[in-house]
Amino acid sequence: MFARLATPAPVIDANNDKVQQRATARGTKRGAHLAVMGLSHAYKKSDGLVLKDIDFEVQPGEVLALLGRSGCGKSTLLHMLSGLSLPSAGEVVINGNTVRAPSPNWVMMFQAPSLYPWMSVAQNAALGLRFARRSDEIAKRIPEVLDLVDLGSFADRNAQDLSGGQQQRVALARSLAPSPEMLLLDEPFSALDAFTRRSLQRDVRAIAKQLGLTLVLVTHDVSEAVRMADRVLVLDANPGRIAEDTAIDLTDEQREGGCDRFNAEHVRLMDLYTQVAHGDAAPTEEFERN
């Protein structure tokens, strides 16, 4: 395991011919169009609002980060985008249809990989296809997605024998297998070490761009937002509202960090984030409801 960690995982290059051909060969759909309109939410009627008057739109293929402190409701918002929970008011519209339930067309990735320990890597990755009664696609599709996340040779291993980063890659393969139009990431790299986190941030963005997926990620980490997102919404807390909407204008190389452009964007976003955070009424306690 340590030997594997010591060698950097190869960057998944958007110009990689093999993967590119494969993506076009299976006729990848373009990413989903997402619109959130007048969304507000309270857990109970008697409670105050956790989210208030949220309006935004995400274009197909765009990578959007929701940046905010713990307790600002960003994770709750993401659950509503996925259809795992429903808002008290307003609606989430994907490709023109109001979201009312989860769908294999938009898949959420959680902080914990939550792989099933009685299954192999390949069986875990194939779950979405099985649930969608598309088992006939498993034999062809699973090796493809495992290659895509750089775990091609791990198909028959038990999920428990993998490192945390590898498990999160399996979770990514599991999310990608049903060919979704949008991925929703709920701080899925926060439990990983810095090195593994970097390589996954890079690879997930590259995969999303390569497949044309829409990506919405929730994070409290400014550098994660700068590395991954085309656009960042900074959320205010108590109740959660969109305080800032800003584009991150960097090339993929600049996102690797260590250059002036990256540093400038990082400082700019950090300033925005700090201003918004200081403007808040401080959250009484940290909580994230799932």
Added chain:
Amino acid sequence: MTDATHTPDARIGLPRLTPGRVRSLAMAALGIAVLLALWWLGGWVVANDPDMFAFADFAPAPTLAALWDIVRTGEVIDMSLPSLYRVGAGLLIAAALGVPVGIAIGRIGWLRELTNVPFQFLRMISPLSWMPIAVMVYSTWDGAIVFLITVAAIWPILFSSAAGVRRIDPSWLKVARNLGASPFHMLFTVILPAIAVDILTGVRLALGVAWVVLVPAEYLGVTSGLGYSINDARDTLDYSRLAAVVVIIGVIGFALDSLLAALIKRFNWVRAAH
């Protein structure tokens, strides 16, 4: 963490003779030898006591001779099969009822609260106390015995399944829901594999109870089975045969328990801590 001890073949294949394994085999052999010695000593005391002289056939030598007779003539099969059938049928019915009910009370809070007191109450009633009622309700002796075994076996299976369901990682269910799992998939792809070991552990406990209840239950009117054979040997004062049947009951019970222990090991997905 990727060494050979975790490959499937190492878990299923014949165990290698490591020093630890040799030691545990030697200790098992020694334990059996001590038991035989105590048995022999008891037999010697009984044989030399004028008051108990009539029971000398309980000693190891006559017992093993009678046992050999029962095995050689194939009678062992004739007397065990009806018993195995009754225990098997009882366990099967207990699992068919206990697993679904256990999953339901594990998943549904109000059902758990509703059933807790009645189930704990019923569980504490000795299965044998249902005997007179069972005899009245069922038209066949076999039916009554299977009922008694079911009553004995259902509780460990039910409670073990319920406890297993409550220990399921909630994120496993969320992941499945997120990927569009139907209730059918939820049950057969997530819940049942997740609690397979709990179910088997329940069955193993249930088997222990069922095997204990079997013998007195077979003192009922039936004319076959291990319990009947013991009763019959007592009535004909054939004490060596009686002791031989006791040995057979022990051996079969031990074998069934070992079988379930092996199944539990096979289906256990929990890795030892690294």
